Amino acid sequence: MSKDNTIAVSIHPSHSFYSQLQRNTMKPIVLFFTSLVLCGVNGAKILAIFPVPARSHYILGSALMRGLAERGHDVTMISPFSEKNPPKNGSYRDVVLTGFLEERERRSKEMDMFEMENLNLFMLLPFFINMMIESTELTLNHTNVQTLLNSDEKFDLVIVEQFMNEALKGLAPYFNAPMIAFSTIGANTWVNMLVGNPAPPSYVPDALLSYSSNMTLYERTLNTMNYVYAEMLYHFYSFPRHEQLYKKYFPNNPGFYDTLYNASIVLLNSHSSTNQPVPYVPNMIDIGGYHVQPPKSLPNDLQEFLDNAKDGVIYFSLGSNLKSADLPPTKRNAFLRTFSKLKQKILWKWEEDVLPDQPLNVKVGKWLPQQDILAHPNVKLFISHGGLLSTIETIYHGVPVLTIPVAGDQKLNAQRVVSQGFGLSLGYKAVSEETLTQKVKELLENPMYGKTAKSKSEILHDRLVKPMDTAAYWVEYVIRHGGAPHLRVAGVDLPWYKYMLVDVVAFISAILLLTVYVFSKIMHMCIYFIKPTKQKLKRN
Numbered sequence: 001m002s003k004d005n006t007i008a009v010s011i012h013p014s015h016s017f018y019s020q021l022q023r024n025t026m027k028p029i030v031l032f033f034t035s036l037v038l039c040g041v042n043g044a045k046i047l048a049i050f051p052v053p054a055r056s057h058y059i060l061g062s063a064l065m066r067g068l069a070e071r072g073h074d075v076t077m078i079s080p081f082s083e084k085n086p087p088k089n090g091s092y093r094d095v096v097l098t099g100f101l102e103e104r105e106r107r108s109k110e111m112d113m114f115e116m117e118n119l120n121l122f123m124l125l126p127f128f129i130n131m132m133i134e135s136t137e138l139t140l141n142h143t144n145v146q147t148l149l150n151s152d153e154k155f156d157l158v159i160v161e162q163f164m165n166e167a168l169k170g171l172a173p174y175f176n177a178p179m180i181a182f183s184t185i186g187a188n189t190w191v192n193m194l195v196g197n198p199a200p201p202s203y204v205p206d207a208l209l210s211y212s213s214n215m216t217l218y219e220r221t222l223n224t225m226n227y228v229y230a231e232m233l234y235h236f237y238s239f240p241r242h243e244q245l246y247k248k249y250f251p252n253n254p255g256f257y258d259t260l261y262n263a264s265i266v267l268l269n270s271h272s273s274t275n276q277p278v279p280y281v282p283n284m285i286d287i288g289g290y291h292v293q294p295p296k297s298l299p300n301d302l303q304e305f306l307d308n309a310k311d312g313v314i315y316f317s318l319g320s321n322l323k324s325a326d327l328p329p330t331k332r333n334a335f336l337r338t339f340s341k342l343k344q345k346i347l348w349k350w351e352e353d354v355l356p357d358q359p360l361n362v363k364v365g366k367w368l369p370q371q372d373i374l375a376h377p378n379v380k381l382f383i384s385h386g387g388l389l390s391t392i393e394t395i396y397h398g399v400p401v402l403t404i405p406v407a408g409d410q411k412l413n414a415q416r417v418v419s420q421g422f423g424l425s426l427g428y429k430a431v432s433e434e435t436l437t438q439k440v441k442e443l444l445e446n447p448m449y450g451k452t453a454k455s456k457s458e459i460l461h462d463r464l465v466k467p468m469d470t471a472a473y474w475v476e477y478v479i480r481h482g483g484a485p486h487l488r489v490a491g492v493d494l495p496w497y498k499y500m501l502v503d504v505v506a507f508i509s510a511i512l513l514l515t516v517y518v519f520s521k522i523m524h525m526c527i528y529f530i531k532p533t534k535q536k537l538k539r540n
């Protein structure tokens, strides 16, 4: 893996375009020529890597890369998926991590996804970390990635999905390009660490805990313990292992930690309408909602079904990872019995050919165009697992939601749904005909949920520019300036004891101790001088 053929001064096309633009503003013909070039093929070459074998992660990655391709950039996407309809006018190329999806399928057969709810938090994190160390090695050693590394291709920018895959950041210095980190779930421990973002555990709950920012003493204690635990796991367990991989696969790169803390910006899939407000350092950019596309027309049967539902429609989907067809019969029957009593129609994402005992008012589909369905005015309620994409999409279209959280960040999202008032939550274990009926009735009958959902939607849409334009602006900004070191806070470079002011506290304590010591010495001496006088007095 020689790096020689890839080190070369990379010329950033957009950069040269802008300087040309400044020089030539008086020459319309040249300007016309350069803008033709920019809109045509002369975009930047962007490499992105979204290695997580879960469709929701890929949807976010491909939406970003498609958006950039449509703006004239030449994009290359490394992921376990391949794009079925790449943009026709842009340059979009897949480097597929073949075998990843099959491996994931094999593993998910070994464990019951609905049992993930039982994993405790202190076991969950090491489980994820180990899984990601293994998968990072598989990614770097993958034939298709190795072929790319050993080609003499050049890139102007590398975008890395931040998901406990630190070694992958080595791609940026390998291609001599600036790096952007992307977070699928907004600000969290492993993004904050990269850019020195403060997240006081007093009011910022961990993504894996389902707390609101208003925590009780017990919750704050657990949140703080978890914060320290996670920091220690990353720094003393995960990072050293990623450093080994980094050194193995990028032997000529600069040091691991120099690369790790060198993200130009972080793009976050979050927004104040979907997430709690938290502090952001200047290089963290919110683009939540960017993946939602304008509604397309529905297939005829769905259009008819939705148009003719005079009492409204409930849309039920557990997302792309969980399959409602895997629900145990007791839970499935709870849904069936609840639905059969309602006058509303139900559209159910059911992954098999036949739904046993399917009620008349229920229509099933193995795959359903979720965004276009939520956009239909007759959809009155969304029953969801509470994944982040589903939550953003339901807010986008102003539809109230009943979340049935199972794992990951779903409980956190469910908690937000409830505390912000545009829906209710029902833990997976608590699902029964009674509880479901009660929650569904409440959501359909109380108009407050719909109103709140609509006002959330208005907040999500009330922005200076569209979120995809924001994303594209910042991506091009980083390319134009060859990085963004001027946005970096100094806290990134401080060792933890300086950052936490341990040295200052120690210094002040030392001075206090010294003062007390000196004072007690003086007192001691005074007593010493007083004592003999007393003795002298007695003698006299």
Ligand SMILES: *[C@@H]1O[C@H](CO)[C@@H](O)[C@H](O)[C@H]1NC(C)=O
Residues within 6 Å of the ligand: 039, 040, 070, 071, 072, 089, 090
């Ligand atoms: C590519 O097509 C999309 C719509 O499909 C459009 O929005 C975009 O401006 C086009 N880009 C270029 C560079 O022509």
Ligand SMILES: *[C@@H]1O[C@H](CO)[C@@H](O)[C@H](O)[C@H]1NC(C)=O
Residues within 6 Å of the ligand: 137, 138, 141, 143
């Ligand atoms: C890397 O891939 C090669 C073949 O593609 C294989 O022989 C080797 O065992 C792999 N190494 C690791 C550590 O997975």
